[in-house]
Amino acid sequence: MKLGWTLVWMAALASTPALAALVPTSPMQVTVVSGKYGYAFSLNDAGQYAVNYAGPEIPFEVASIDGGPEPQGVTGLGGGSTRIAAINNLGEAVGTSTTAGGQLHSFLYASGRTRDLTTEYGAARAIAINDRGDITAQAPDERAMVIRDGHAEVFGPPNSVAGAINERGDILVEYFPPGQGSRTAVYSNGELNDLPALGGPHVLGGSINEAGWVSGYGTTLDGRLHALLYDGTSVTDLTPQAANGFAYDINDLGQVVGTMDNRAFLYADGTRVDLNSFVDPGAELLLTSASDINNRGQVLAHACDRGRVLLRHRTARRHSTGAGTVADPDAGAGLEPAGGLVLCKGESARPMTLYVFDANQVCAPRMGCSARKLDPRPPCAAPDRSAR
Numbered sequence: 397m398k399l400g401w402t403l404v405w406m407a408a409l410a411s412t413p414a415l416a417a418l419v420p421t422s423p424m425q426v427t428v429v430s431g432k433y434g435y436a437f438s439l440n441d442a443g444q445y446a447v448n449y450a451g452p453e454i455p456f457e458v459a460s461i462d463g464g465p466e467p468q469g470v471t472g473l474g475g476g477s478t479r480i481a482a483i484n485n486l487g488e489a490v491g492t493s494t495t496a497g498g499q500l501h502s503f504l505y506a507s508g509r510t511r512d513l514t515t516e517y518g519a520a521r522a523i524a525i526n527d528r529g530d531i532t533a534q535a536p537d538e539r540a541m542v543i544r545d546g547h548a549e550v551f552g553p554p555n556s557v558a559g560a561i562n563e564r565g566d567i568l569v570e571y572f573p574p575g576q577g578s579r580t581a582v583y584s585n586g587e588l589n590d591l592p593a594l595g596g597p598h599v600l601g602g603s604i605n606e607a608g609w610v611s612g613y614g615t616t617l618d619g620r621l622h623a624l625l626y627d628g629t630s631v632t633d634l635t636p637q638a639a640n641g642f643a644y645d646i647n648d649l650g651q652v653v654g655t656m657d658n659r660a661f662l663y664a665d666g667t668r669v670d671l672n673s674f675v676d677p678g679a680e681l682l683l684t685s686a687s688d689i690n691n692r693g694q695v696l697a698h699a700c701d702r703g704r705v706l707l708r709h710r711t712a713r714r715h716s717t718g719a720g721t722v723a724d725p726d727a728g729a730g731l732e733p734a735g736g737l738v739l740c741k742g743e744s745a746r747p748m749t750l751y752v753f754d755a756n757q758v759c760a761p762r763m764g765c766s767a768r769k770l771d772p773r774p775p776c777a778a779p780d781r782s783a784r
Contacts, residue, residue, distance in 0.1 A: 436462070438482045439688040439696040446480040446489060461487055471510045473501055480505075482524040490522035490531055502533060517548040524561050532558035532567055540569045540583070551583060558583070560603045568601040568610065580612060592631040594622055601626070603645040611646035611654070623654045625663070634663050644687045653695055655685035660697045662686065671697060 433451030444463040457477040461468040464487065472478035475494025483489045488506040490513070495501055501514035502522035506529075513519040519533035519541065531543040540552025544565070552558060556571035559580075567583040577597030581588040582604065591599050596615025603611045610626040616633070623634040623643035635641025635656045643654035643663070652663040653671075660671040660683035671683045681699055688696035 437687060439690050439694060440483055440485045441690045441692060442485055444487055446483050448479050461489060470505045473503055473512055481522055484525045484527050486527055488525055490525045492521060517543050523559050526561045526563050530561055530565055532561050562604050562606050566604055566608055568604050591626050594624055594633055605646050605648045609646055609650060611643035611652045613642040625652055645689050647689050647691045651689055653686035653689045658684050660684060660686040
C-alpha cells in the first residue's frame with residue numbers, strides 16, 4: 397500500500413518565542429481521521445476543517461466540515477457536485493455546487509442551511525468568508541466582488557478575483573494586467589494597493605491577517621518562485637536560497653506556513669524551521685507542504701510516505717465521523733507500520749498531536765509514491781489554494 401497524506405499538526409506554537417525550542421524530545425502522536433478520497437483544508441481557530449471528496453469510486457463530489465463534535469455534511473444545491481472553497485471560525489462555508497439542472501452556482505452554508513449566492517447576488521464563484529459573514533467572490537464578468545450586509549459590490553479590474561478576507565474587511569485581489577504577469581492587490585477602504593514584487597513579474601497573495609500582513613509568493617529576477625511576507629510596509633523573501641518556495645497562510649501572530657523545495661516550513665520572528673523536525677526520523681514520513689495555520693498554532697500540512705510502509709491503527713478509543721474514524725487524542729492512540737515499528741508516540745515534553753488524514757492520494761514517483769492520481773491536488777505538489 398502506497399500512501400499520500402494530508403494532516404493537521406497541533407502544537408502550542410503561539411506561546412513559544414524560540415522556534416528551536418519547539419522540536420520535541422520524543423515523537424508526536426499520529427492518528428488517521430479522513431476517508432480514502434478526502435482532501436482536507438481551510439483549518440479554522442476551532443480546529444474544524446473542510447473536506448472535499450472525489451474519486452473514481454465516488455459517484456458524486458461531496459463535502460463536509462469535520463473536526464468538531466460532529467461532522468457536518470454540507471448540503472448542495474441539488475446537483476451531483478459540491479465543493480467547499482473556505483470556512484470561517486463559525487463553521488460557515490462557501491463554495492460551488494451544481495444545481496439540479498447541472499449549472500454551477502456559488503453557495504453559502506450556515507446553520508445547516510444552504511443558500512444559492514448566484515441566484516441571490518450573481519456571484520459566479522465564492523472564494524472566502526470571514527466571521528462577519530462578508531463573502532469574496534468573482535462576478536460573472538470576471539471581476540472581483542464582495543457580498544456585505546446583504547449587498548453585492550463589484551469592484552475589481554477586468555480579469556480579477558477576490559480572495560482571502562480578514563475581519564476588518566481587507567481583501568486580497570488577484571488580477572492580470574495586460575503584459576505584466578499576475579498581480580495581487582489589497583482592497584481596503586475602497587482602494588486597491590499592489591503588493592511589492594520580489595523582482596519578477598508575478599506576485600500572488602494567499603492569506604491576510606488582522607494586521608494586514610500578507611503571505612504569498614512571487615517570481616524573482618532569475619525566474620524562481622519564492623515565498624514572501626508583506627508586513628504592510630515592505631516585502632521579505634522567506635526562501636531566498638530555494639529553487640522554489642510558497643507561503644500559503646499567515647495567522648494573527650505573524651506565523652507563516654508553506655513549502656520550500658518540497659519540504660513544509662514554519663516561519664516566525666525572523667526564523668524559518670523545517671516542520672519535518674517535529675516528526676520521528678524513523679517514521680519515513682516527509683511533510684512536503686503546510687497550507688494552513690490557525691491562531692491556536694495548529695498547522696494543516698501534506699505529507700508523503702517515503703518508506704512505502706504498511707500502516708495500521710493502534711488506538712484505545714475511537715469515534716466515527718463522516719470522513720472515517722477518529723482516534724481520541726487522550727487515549728494514547730498512535731499509528732504504526734506493520735511489523736511493530738512505532739511511527740509516532742505521544743510522550744512529548746510539549747504535548748502535541750498529529751492528525752493524519754489518510755486521503756490515499758499520491759505524489760511524485762521520485763518521492764517513492766504511486767503516480768496514479770486519486771485527487772486533482774496530490775500532496776507532493778504545491779496545493780492550489782485558488783482552486784479549492
